[in-house]
Amino acid sequence: METIELNNGVEMPLLGFGTYQIDDHDECERSVSEALQTGYRLIDTAAAYGNEAAVGEAIENSGVPREEVFVTTKLWIDDAGYESTKEAFERSRERLGLDYVDLFLIHQPFGDVHGTWRAMEDLYDDGAIRAIGVSNFHPDRLVDLVAHNDVVPAVDQIETHPFYQRTEDAEFLAEYDVQHQSWGPFAEGQNDIFEHDVLTEIGDRYDKSAAQVVLRWLVQREVVAIPKSVHADRIHENFDIFDFELTADEMDTIATLDEGESLFFDHRDPEMVERLCGMERET
Ligand code: NAP
DSSP states (O other): OOOEOTSSOOOOEEEEEEEETTSSHHHHHHHHHHHHHHTTOOEOOOOTTHHHHHHHHHHHHOOOGGGGGGEEEEEOOOGSSSHHHHHHHHHHHHHTSSSSSEEEEEEOSSSSHHHHHHHHHHHHHTTEEEEEEEEEHHHHHHHHHHHEEEEOEEEEEEEEBBOOOOOOHHHHHTTOOOOEEETTTTGGGGGGGGGGGHHHHHHHHHHHOHHHHHHHHHHTTTOEEEEOOOHHHHHHHOOOEEEEEEHHHHHHHTTOOSSSSOOOOTOOOHHHHHHTTOOOOOO
């Protein structure tokens, strides 16, 4: 598996496996086991997904040595703050059944992120986490975090796919030496991505699917991708992207698909922040 070096020297696989919306324990364990047997060495979970225990069991039963698997989990908004972050991390670590976590992310840029970050810095110093980072941070929030703390995030996991390519964010992240990681590489199937004309036409040249073209396009941009699937054939398909290379022209063609805005929601939209932070509107 190709890896990329984070700003603290830790190596992270360029391709991993996502587990959002795999709520059923057995299905999650089965999917993660399939991913590990296929060769994936990065598993992405979160406290909010409710499946850390299943992920931990799959890793434990896989026979893959612990040090060969890169495990990411995330802190949800309700647990933001110094003490609550330490407690929430401990609960995540217990559910995962792991001595250490490879990457711990602030899931959303809300609540007491500075208190959270200082707790994460301490856990990092203690060796409980190998790298710390953020998710869904636009550049302004990232600068604020960097300006008031010691450790620069190793990763920013943000929505990134052909319809929302994040090229300006990518330049900014590179400037700050923060690794760009894509969530929703397939936009969760929106815009008919798996049958998209441009992507399937490029894929046909290499006997690859649109899904494989998307993942190849991401890793060629050095964006870490974590596709999710509960189907063995798709888990294999999504892993089979290291035997072909897109040309500069093909990369340029895919660049034209960018719509420049989220297909889900904007983290700077106040109504969305209200919802995510559990605020009720009167009307
Ligand atoms: P995604 O990976 O873009 O899309 C997953 C969907 O695509 C599923 O419906 C899956 O169906 C389908 N699929 C997968 N491979 C396919 C293939 N080869 N052909 C056809 N269909 C295929 O969406 P995502 O799960 O939202 O994003 C990936 C990961 O990013 C998540 O699992 C999670 O770990 C992370 N994430 C993070 C955040 C965040 O806020 N930090 C937000 C969202 C996601 P089946 O499962 O039925 O195969």
